[in-house]
Amino acid sequence: MNLTNIGYTYPGAAQPVLSGITLALAPGWCGIVGDNGCGKTTLARVVCGQLAPSEGTLTHGLVCAMCEQDANVAPARLAEFACDYAADAVRLRARLGVQDDWPWRFDELSGGQRKRLQVAVALWERPDLLVMDEPTNHVDAPTRRAIMGALAEFRGIGLLISHDRELLDGLCRRCLFMGPRGAVMRPGTWSEGAAQEERERAEASHARDVARTEAARIRREAERRRQRAEQSASRRSLRGVDPRDHDTREKIGRAVVTGKDGIAGRSRAVAAARLERAERAAEATFVERRYDGSVWMDVRPSARKVLFRAAEGELPLDGGAVSAAGASAGDESAGDVQEDGAASGEAGPVLRMPALTIGNTEHVALVGANGSGKTTLVRHVMERLDPDVPCCYVPQEPTEAERRGALARLGELLPDERGFVLGIVARLNSDPARLLEGGEPSPGELRKLMLALGMLDKPALIVMDEPTNHLDLHSTQALQELLAGFPGALLLVSHDAALLDAATSTRWEVERAGEGDAVLHVR
Structure with a gap:
């Protein structure tokens, strides 16, 4: 399955949520990770054909299924799954602890029970491409292990959207890291990809600091050359020179003719050009922003104990x-x-x-x-x-x-x-x-x-x-x-x-x- 330069903009939004996404997906689990709002679920919906991309193309003739992250959403084929007592369906129910009556009282189930049922139905459909969007939300530790074991047996193309580090490391051997500057596919587990991302971020931060330091140095040098050029211009001027001081007037004229006194001005122009290049380099070095930090809240404990x-x-x-x-x-x-x-x-x-x-x-x-x-x-x-x-x-x-x-x-x-x-x-x-x-x-x-x-x-x-x-x-x-x-x-x-x-x-x-x-x- 191939995606080429995929972009998507929600109606009424000023900026696209996806832009320039190019991917080739093969059998096995691929993690999709990134901060909230970066477009992970939107990309999954585009892949599954639920959303038409605003730009770009994708090619596949695959049967797709998507397990929604919202535990309130009942699977479309829930009733069919409930009536299926073939070996695969029975085995899935047993593995995930799904009771026979759960499909008929979906609205009464807890969030974790609904999530188990969603996962069971998605696997039961046996699609070519399966998207699991936060499959371990709401679930306790034993259920998480059961879900991981069931997903590990899937043999099609799997896309796992998750913030569960244990699940990502247990299933995925490549991960798509999504961020403000686009998407980067990194081989290995999530932990390996995250370590590589942090190294790249540290290198970018260092490169930015070096570029800013160099720009500051060139700025100081440019200022010195500007002052020198102004002094040279002042010296070339005959204003203030006594008309009878023929020697001084001759020296100034000789400097102008030979161009020696214009060196400072040319140096200033060269320094200005170097400064412009250094500032562009500093601005071009992108370091992803993190909004970490404590929140001050003007809140006091209640007077009631x-x-x-x-x-x-x-x-x-x-x-x-x-x-x-x-x-x-x-x-x-x-x-x-x-x-x-x-x-x-x-x-x-x-x-x-x-x-x-x-x-x-x-x-x-x-x-x-x-x-x-x-x-x-x-x-x-x-x-x-x-x-x-x-x-x-x-x-x-x-x-x-x-x-x-x-x-x-x-x-x-x-x-x-x-x-x-x-x-x-x-x-x-x-x-x-x-x-x-x-x-x-x-x-x-x-x-x-x-x-x-x-x-x-x-x-x-x-x-x-x-x-x-x-x-x-x-x-x-x-x-x-x-x-x-x-x-x-x-x-x-x-x-x-x-x-x-x-x-x-x-x-x-x-x-x-x-x-x-x-x-x-x-x-």
Whole structure:
């Protein structure tokens, strides 16, 4: 499969998201990596024929399939997969832990369960070319290993868009690194390609520093020659020379005739030309910008010492009623509270919880296997927060309405507020110009924007469900620094151990207890 000089510009956008992409793709897995918004998913859609390129050509007669990064998107052939009990389909279900009833209740599944189902259907289709867009978003460590094993058996052309270093290194033997200056294919694993990219960046930075130093030296030399030339011009002038000083007038005339006194002027012209070349060289040396750095936030911890409180009790995992002990302190009129811990209707699986609190400066990590009830518990916390506790909530998968709302709010902000929001987006390693140009934000960019907009409300509590999903590696590091330094309270749901270790101090761990039940432990 060949792509030649591919470019793509979204309608209404000022700049193309893809430009000059030329590739030859062969069987095996090729990683596609780069910062949020650089065009990875757009390139995948062009390759699969979902988008027609604005320029360039691509040639292939291949059957393509794409596993979407959005876990809310049900696969197109989900019903066919659900009805297939041939050996391949049964083996895929077993390998990825997909239960037979999952396709029929897709909307009820957790993000990790949906992702497993998406991956299973994509592999079941057995395409010539398979695009996996963030296949390990939402999933826990055992599921990640299962997905890696299943993808390793694929024998067609595979494109893996991911920020999962372990997955990239385990599957890919070449990676396309996408950035502001285009795309570069590097052989080897992601780690090998990233090391080469960093060496190139260091060399470019050194070359730029050398060019700037040389330009400064030439600039100083040019200034000295300019002064010398002005002195020579002054000496050549007969103005101020006594008409009776025939000797001086004769020397000046001889210097002008022989051209000796014009050397300084010619040297100045030569120096100016050298300076222009040196400045062009310094400007031409490109070093990719990184928006790393901490974010100063004008936020203070809430005056309330405890923001959330729940007594010991049980939380239904099937959408039922909360037991009597599960209501938050002060919520005496909660209509769905059942006496004696008995839920109305048929008994279903429950999450058994100890007494819980979130202090005004406490950073809490919520961990557990996929489908164990973490997101259900987050919703419970959000529903039980008192209205006077300002909260910034970034969900696991923002809806279309939330996307439109975030972009609309950005457009309505006053200039100072917009500058504050875009400053946070920049420090989270995204180019704010893309949001201002009206381009379609990537899922990673949208989550950064939602967090930045939430900062305007000076939240006492930040709640983020799988915050590193869709984020590139530099953005994850920047987010980690921001959350670790947040002075208020934090509730963080994540499978990213490094993020949790750096940004949280209390751990709520959900463990399965059989019969669909789960138990929450506070560590």
